[in-house]
Amino acid sequence: MSMIDLKSLPPPAVVEELDFEALVTVHKQDLLQRQPSAANVLALPSEPLVKQVEAFAYREMLLRGRVNDAARANLLAFATGTDLDHKGAFYNLARMPGEADDRYRNRIQLRIAALAGNGTAEQYRLLALSASANVRDANLTSGLNNGAPGTVNVVLWLIDASQAQATSAAVLAAMNAPNARPLGVSVTVAVARPVALNVTATLWREASAPADIVTKITASFMASLATYASLGRSVPLSWVTAQLQQPGIARVEFPIAGQPASNTVLAADEYAVAGAITLTDGGVA
Known part of the structure; x- marks a missing residue:
């Protein structure tokens, strides 16, 4: 079962786009329906009545903004802080000490997916992420270990590789805890391996490009790769280009x-x- 990428969802319709000028226009139209004689003064920006209409519109915009905030707080994709804590509590999943919103949100999604029962991939990933804050992500390899059926192999992507032994032990203990895995299933834990991506390229600049553009692209490439990388995700040449x-x-x-x-x-x-990563400035093309 693949999880929905919350960032790929369209903006929720319940969250209204706010437009101060549109609200001012609506209030002026409402006033003219009630008091047509005010038409002349409403065209004067310095008129006190206009200032009052604008004040009403601004207060309404603040109120609508508060409604938007309340709507977002009830959506997993947008909830933060204590609002997100309450979303997690609904699924009986507490935030770990010092855990960032994004990581906690990911565990909540895994918790929801794991409600199907023990033995799902989401259940094992959730156990790994919940066992140690040093686990950035986890993956499951083949259910066969040296030809033996009934084996689950959990691979850990660690934040701090120097803590590999302690983290692996904590995760394995969580996997073997009561009610954590189906009976008769053997679980092994291993640490994922980094694969270095070597890139040698020559970048030819357009005449209008800044002289330091290659230096900036080098830095942005490093950041993009760190975001793009995930367990088992291949890197095609087209992405690098x-x-x-x-x-x-x-x-x-x-x-x-x-x-x-x-x-x-x-x-x-x-x-x-x-x-x-060796990016060479080829000069102006």
């Missing part, structure tokens, strides 16, 4: 074959990290 072909770059060339490959395929227990 798209990150380098920024506004101001006329063309991108890869002078060394295989850096990067046409598609850097990763296994379920691997994740991409930046390796040797």
Whole structure:
């Protein structure tokens, strides 16, 4: 069962877009229906009656904004802080000490998906993330371990690799706790492996591009890869090219074959990290 990417959802219709000028117009029209003789003075910006209409419109906008905030607080994609805590409490899932909203929101989604019962992939991921704050993500590899059926292999993507032993022990203990896994299922825990992505490219600038554009693209590429990477997610050459072909770059060339490959395929227990990233300024194209 794949989880919905909350960031990909369209804006909720319950959240209204606010327009101060539109509210002022509505209030003026309402006033004219009640008092047509006020038409002349409503055209004067300095008229006290106009200022009062604007004050009413501003107060209404504040009220509507508060309604929008309340609506967002009831949606998992937008709830933050204590509002998100209450969303988690509904599913009997408390926030871990110091846990950021995004990570807690992800665990709530996993908790919902895991309601189908123990043994689902979401259940095992939830157990791993809840066992230690050092777990960035978790994945399940083949259910066969050395040919033995009934085995679940949980792979951990750690934040601090130096704590691998302690984190793996904590996760394994959580997996083997009462009511945590189906009877007769053996669980193993392993640490995911980073795979270095090496990129050697020449970037040719457009005449209008700033001289330091290649330096900036190098920094942005590192940040984009850190966001893009996930367990088992391959990195195609087309993605790399798209990150380098920024506004101001006329063309991108890869002078060394295989850096990067046409598609850097990763296994379920691997994740991409930046390796040797060498971007050369080829000058103006």
